[in-house]
Amino acid sequence: MTVDSSSDAYWRTRGPFWQREADLMARAAQALNQPLIDAANIAPGQKVLDLASGPGEPAFTIAEMVGPDGHVVATDLVEEMLAGTRRRIADLGVSNISAKIADMQALPFEAGSFDRVTCRYGIMFAPDPAMAFSEVRRVLRPGGQCAFMVWGPRPNNTMLEILHQAIADEFGGANQHDGDAPFRFAANGSMTALFDAAGFAQAEEREVEMTPRVETGKPFWEVQFRMNVGPLLAGHPDAAPIEARIRKKVEAGFADTVVDGHHQLSIHARIGRGTAPQVGG
Numbered sequence: 124m125t126v127d128s129s130s131d132a133y134w135r136t137r138g139p140f141w142q143r144e145a146d147l148m149a150r151a152a153q154a155l156n157q158p159l160i161d162a163a164n165i166a167p168g169q170k171v172l173d174l175a176s177g178p179g180e181p182a183f184t185i186a187e188m189v190g191p192d193g194h195v196v197a198t199d200l201v202e203e204m205l206a207g208t209r210r211r212i213a214d215l216g217v218s219n220i221s222a223k224i225a226d227m228q229a230l231p232f233e234a235g236s237f238d239r240v241t242c243r244y245g246i247m248f249a250p251d252p253a254m255a256f257s258e259v260r261r262v263l264r265p266g267g268q269c270a271f272m273v274w275g276p277r278p279n280n281t282m283l284e285i286l287h288q289a290i291a292d293e294f295g296g297a298n299q300h301d302g303d304a305p306f307r308f309a310a311n312g313s314m315t316a317l318f319d320a321a322g323f324a325q326a327e328e329r330e331v332e333m334t335p336r337v338e339t340g341k342p343f344w345e346v347q348f349r350m351n352v353g354p355l356l357a358g359h360p361d362a363a364p365i366e367a368r369i370r371k372k373v374e375a376g377f378a379d380t381v382v383d384g385h386h387q388l389s390i391h392a393r394i395g396r397g398t399a400p401q402v403g404g
């Protein structure tokens with residue numbers, strides 16, 4: 124089983140599962156988009172590059188904000204993940220987004236092409252993050268800004284913690300720890316040296332912490348369950364019993380989060396924000 128989340132093969136197998144859930148995920152994740160959009164200072168008329176867009180967030184939300192005079196280029200390493208974005212562009216009839224395959228470590232754009240670069244839960248997957256930061260700096264116009272949302276520590280993210288643990292209990296090597304690619308930037312200050320080395324004039328990091336309370340009796344984790352467990356079981360000869368075992372553990376994990384009749388969850392994201400130097404600055 125492939126567990127290297129920095130590899131294109133990993134994302135190719137996940138693409139169809141993510142695409143199926145794209146519309147539900149887009150609605151569910153609006154609370155996460157806002158702090159990223161605020162950090163990037165998105166405004167009407169801007170030309171924005173979104174990296175690792177997958178099925179399209181935050182690209183679609185940003186497209187609404189930049190309006191008809193702006194444009195968003197949604198990009199991803201693999202076609203299978205970007206397929207959700209392409210479908211949604213057609214379904215929603217949005218004219219100010221385009222989709223393009225792009226490895227963030229070697230961006231197929233001219234220097235200074237964008238006012239803003241955004242990335243939600245993607246920059247940590249580049250095998251060479253220094254190249255990605257450097258490429259972002261190159262394609263930003265002088266004074267342009269970027270904002271990258273990454274995961275904070277795994278234990279502070281209830282959904283990931285419970286799902287990843289249940290999967291790891293079954294498959295062993297699938298466990299992901301702080302320090303592994305998805306959690307590479309979980310610690311405060313972990314992006315600073317990369318912003319500096321890439322030549323950004325200013326950089327800062329901020330925490331985004333939320334503690335949603337969710338009604339019991341509704342399996343709110345189902346979408347994430349399908350996206351995370353589905354690719355591991357596709358074509359597996361023992362899919363049904365394995366799924367049943369993982370499901371039991373996930374249900375038990377969420378049962379442990381109940382406080383006063385509600386699930387008490389936590390989400391901990393982090394945002395790294397950089398500003399490209401002004402010409403001659």
Ligand SMILES: C[S@@+](CC[C@H](N)C(=O)[O-])C[C@H]1O[C@@H](n2cnc3c(N)ncnc32)[C@H](O)[C@@H]1O
Pocket residue numbers: 129134174175176177178179180181198199200201204225226227228242243244245248249250
């Ligand atoms: C966790 S998903 C995030 C998708 C979307 N931004 C969201 O928040 O729902 C991570 C995405 O990073 C993409 N990715 C991984 N490595 C990449 C690279 N080197 N360049 C561009 N995209 C990459 C994957 O294909 C995948 O779509």
